[in-house]
Amino acid sequence: MSLETPLTVLYKEINSSKITTDVYLPKTTSSSPLKYPAVIDIHGGAFMLGHSKMVSMPQINDCLERGWIVLVPNHRLCPGVNLLEGPMQDIRDLLAWVYDGHLDAILAEQGPHRVDVENVAAFGTSSGGQLALGLGFNTPKQPKAIFSLYGAVHFTHPFWKEKLPHVAAKLPPNLEESFLNKIYDEVPVPTDSSVSLEGQSESGASKGPNFSQPRDAFAFTQISSGNVISVIYPPGEPGGSDEGYKLVDPVQNVSAEFPPTYIVHGLADTMVTIDVSRELHKRLSEAGVPCGMTEVPGEEHTFAMMMKVGSKTWWLQREGFDFLEKYIGKGPL
DSSP: OOTTSOEEEEEEEETTEEEEEEEEOOOOOOSSOEEEEEEEEEOOSTTTSOOTTSSOHHHHHHHHHTTOEEEEEOOOOTTSSOTIIIIIHHHHHHHHHHHTTHHHHHHTTTSSEEEEEEEEEEEEETHHHHHHHGGGSSOSSOOSEEEEESOOOOTTSGGGGOOOHHHHTTSOSOOOHHHHGGGGGOSSOOSOOSOOTTOBOTTSOBOOOOTTSHHHHHHHHHHHHTOHHHHHSOTTSTTOSSSOOTTTOGGGGOOTTSOOEEEEEETTOSSSOHHHHHHHHHHHHHTTOOEEEEEETTOOTTGGGTOOTTSHHHHHHHHHHHHHHHHHOOOOO
């Protein structure tokens, strides 16, 4: 199995949505079962876009070289399902699926790899960062450590209602609401879309959104209008309000029991202000949670998809993986 051809398995099916995860396995010469730490790598896309192939392969390769099994899951996309009941529940169910031994049962048919369930971590980019952090609260068994790259958090911050003219400039004129609202008619709720937040293709190249597709047009319209949070988790939902978002916002769920957490965020990010990550780091520190934060000079949102291995940015973001390694160790190499 090459690094580019993961094992893809079904981890959940709900209301006809079949939800899969890609599983990347580190190299081994052993013929006997060996336990490896596992990390869950969650794609970004404003909770409305993207799929499991839209992640950084250099990051995955870095994890594999540390002897980690890497799971890259899909999840249901908003707004056909809300944030709490859709993406967050799917990723929490994936973690439970791993802990309950279902992945091991599949791996036993493939070769010697097994999961060290006492050493599981999670990381993600943008909305994926929020979903990784969402494993740190209201879950029966948390991951051992979490790494958020420019995660979408702190939903009561004024930024989440700000209009983004640079995103609006990408939109074609006169998009009709009836066209945009076709997204609500998608049955079953989809688990993948054609592009991620910045339009990366699976190879990482930017091909731009396809505004002839309601999902792309809808998502970018909501992002540009400052409506993302109200669309993915309407105020009428339990725990969803300007005052609260208690059930979905990691910032409001920090406690002394939160897993050790590392944060990386670009100083030039115009899609998710670095202030939300700073607030998360502040609250983690105040709660006594082992944590750290790296602010990356000159980097915009989604830089993990564009960065070159060996660049300054590469080494700076890698501090998050070094942090995870302190808690889950290396696998047998």
